[in-house]
Amino acid sequence: MDGRTPFAGTALQKAVFPNKLLPYLLLAPQVAITIVFFYWPASQALYQSMLKEDPFGLKSQFVGLRNFAQVLGDPDYLNSVKVTIVFSVSTAVLAMALALFLATAAEKVVRGKGFYRTMLIWPYAVAPAVAGLLWLFMFNPSMGTFAYLLRSAGYRWNPLLDGDQAMLLVVVAAAWKQISYNFLFFVAALQSVPRSLIEAAAIDGASSTKRFWTIVFPLIAPTTFFLLVVNTVYAFFDTFGIIDAVTGGGPAQATQTLVYKVYNDGFVNLDLGGSAAQSVILMAIVIALTAVQFRYVEKRVHYA
Amino acid sequence: MIEKRGIGRPIAHVVLILGVLIVAFPIYYTFIASTQSLTTILRPPLPLTPGDQFVPNYSEAIFGGIGRIGGVDVLTLLFNTLVMALGIALGKIFISILSAFAVVFFRFPLRMLFFWLIFVTLMLPVEVRILPTYKVMVDLGMIDTYAGLILPLIASATATLLFRQFFMTIPSELVEAARIDGAGPLRFLKDILLPLSKTNIAALFVILFIYGWTQYLWPLLVTNDNQMNTIVIALRKMVSFADADTPWHMVMVTSILAILPPVLVVVLMQRWFVRGLVESEK
Structure with missing residues (x-):
């Protein structure tokens, strides 16, 4: 297989068709949809983020970067940043730890592997909102x-009243849904660890716990890091x-993540400029996370 | 061999069984609740075995219509959700194959510019640009339409990149052979490339179908009419903790019906699902 990066192999000499017009026709549907539903709104977000609109949407005024300054100086926004970090880290750690634990167990068994896998992967198909409802139904006072x-x-x-307990509930519901995904990736990673290394360590008398932390865990580190990024993006969006x-x-904004605040400020509080500025900040965060992920992907190709 | 003897394996089974129980329990509990009467549900703790209201609850939800969400029945909701999920999955696959085909098998001016134009969209989920995208939908009159539910979620580069990677592994000899035999590009696409891409298409289909089925924020914004709701949105609208008349037994039935189709797709198409997940994320 060639590299996994989006640009690998562009230098490759490839036999091509000589048509002049056809490639543009083939590209047209995707380019049209991308422009109408991606570039147009994204540029609107950028533009809007520098406007201040009166509450009735009648007049708007150019205010430069003032919306950004306002957002970044807003204690509610900073609280929301904190909430998002707590929520994302807790969700990622919980979902990954449980999945890794289950994946190491799945590596050991011989019978019933397929059965366990089937039973563990299907929460992936449950919609997040439904997952939330189910957990709320079990735990609502x-x-x-x-x-x-x-x-x-x-x-x-x-x-419904205690912020920490509310946070705990959303973290558990979010992590529950993500176990399947992490489980599949950890199983694949564990299978790629060379048996000979583990056997050699066993002959040298290393216990199974020791073998795991000194040999297996470092070898699957790239997958762990990849999953960390994916889980963070999942928890964000x-x-x-x-x-x-x-x-x-709620309660009292204890679980108001950044994406939730964009929605809340834009659609409920109708603060268009502020919401757009928050969108732009989020875009920057996503681009940074994606860049990190791509760097890692390149390393991984090297490693595998 | 290691660990032939010892207690490692039985413990592993115990761990896995516990894991399965934790993962499956919320769904089992929901199913139990969906077979109980409302009065039983409102008096915790709930029994651990199914009740006797299975037939009345399910037939009421499926055929009767649920008052809380404007009397719409669950069949309508399932139909809306199915249209959205299929539209997103098939639409994305369709436009992605075409554009990947253009980028890999043709050389034309501005090729890389187009590629970048598409590639950049990989990074930004619809959640971060909801408000402006919503405005675009209003301007285009696409609120409460299937096109409004589907099109904005098709604008993403993941599938295009996946097909592009796969197309680049097709040996040049195949293209040359096709050209010598007088096959034009569209013939090549239809008779050679598509059959070769079958497993990729299946894998991607499973992932995208689930993606479409489980959407929340976007359908919440672009549907006002109760008749156009997806099942997930309707479910959300049925629940209110502020007042006591949430029809919980109906909520539970609807949850089960919302969960069942995508779970069946995952379980029945497991091989492609795993493949699609691992390939599309790498």
């Missing part, structure tokens, strides 16, 4: 069975449904 059990055990459980379904950003 008025009729959730688990909330009932927690209360019977004397624990004060109310995620794909969890909007979970948060909207479980907490709606």
Whole structure:
């Protein structure tokens, strides 16, 4: 196989068709959709982020970078940054740790491998908003069975009022959905660790725990790092449904992530300039994360 | 061999079984709830075995219509969601194959510019540009239409890159042979390239179908009409914690029906799913 980077192999001599017009026709659908639904709105976001609109949307005024200054100086926004970091890191760590644990177990068994895999991968297909609803249903204070059990055990459980408990609930729901994905990648990574290395260590008397941390874990580090980036992106963007379904950003903004705030400020509070400025900041974050990921992908090709 | 003896393997089984239980439990619990009457659900703890309301609950949801979301029945919701998921999956595959084909098998002015134009979109999920994209939809009159649900989510480069990578592994000899035999580019695409891409298309289809089925933020914005809701959105609208009359038994039935189709796709097309996941993300 050739490289995984998007540009690998462009120098390759390739037999081509000599048509002049056809390639443009072939490209037309995708380019048209990309321009209308991507470049146009993205440039609108950039433009809007420098405007200040009155609440009725009647007049707008060019204010330069003032929206950005306002957003970055807003304690609510900074709180939202903090919430996003706590949420993303917790979700990624929880989902990856559980998945790695299960994947190492799956490596050991001989019988039932296929069965376990099937049973572990299907939460991937559950929509985030539905996942959120299910967890909320189990843990909501008025009729959730688990909330009932927690209360019977004397624990004060109310995620609708307590910010930390709300955060815990969205993290668990978000991580639950992501286990399948991480599990598949960890299984693939573990299979690529050479058996001979592990056997040699076993002959030297290294315990299975020691073998894991000194040989297996360092060898699967590239996958771990890749998953860290993917899980972070997931926690940033794909969890909007979970948060909207479980907490709606509350209580008292305790679970208001950056994406949720873009939505909330733009569609609920109708602060168009501020919301657009936040969009632009988010775009910058995504581009940075993607760049990190691509750098890593190049290394990985080298490694494999 | 290592660990033939010892207790490693039984422990691994125990760990996996626990893992499966944790992963599967929320769904099982939902299924249990979907077979209970509303009064049973409102009085925790819920029993751990199915109740006797399976037939009445499901038939009410599927055929009767749910008052909370404007009397729309679940079949309509499932149909909307299916149209959206299929539209996104097939639409993306279609435009991606064409553009990847153009970029790999032709040389023309501005080729790399077009490639970059598409490639950049890889980086930005629709979530970060929702408000302006929403405005574009309003301007184009695409609110409450299937096109509005589908088209903006097709504008992404992942599938194009995937096909491009695969096309570049096609040996030049194949192209030359086709040309010598007098096959034009479209003939080559149809008779040689598409059959060779079958597994890639299947893998991508599974991933994109699930992506489309599970969308939330976008359908929430572009559908106002209850008749146009996807099942996930309708589900969200049915639930309210502020007041006591959320029809929880209906919510649970709808959840199960929302989960079932994509789960079946994943389980039945597991081989392509795993392949698609690993390939499209690398």
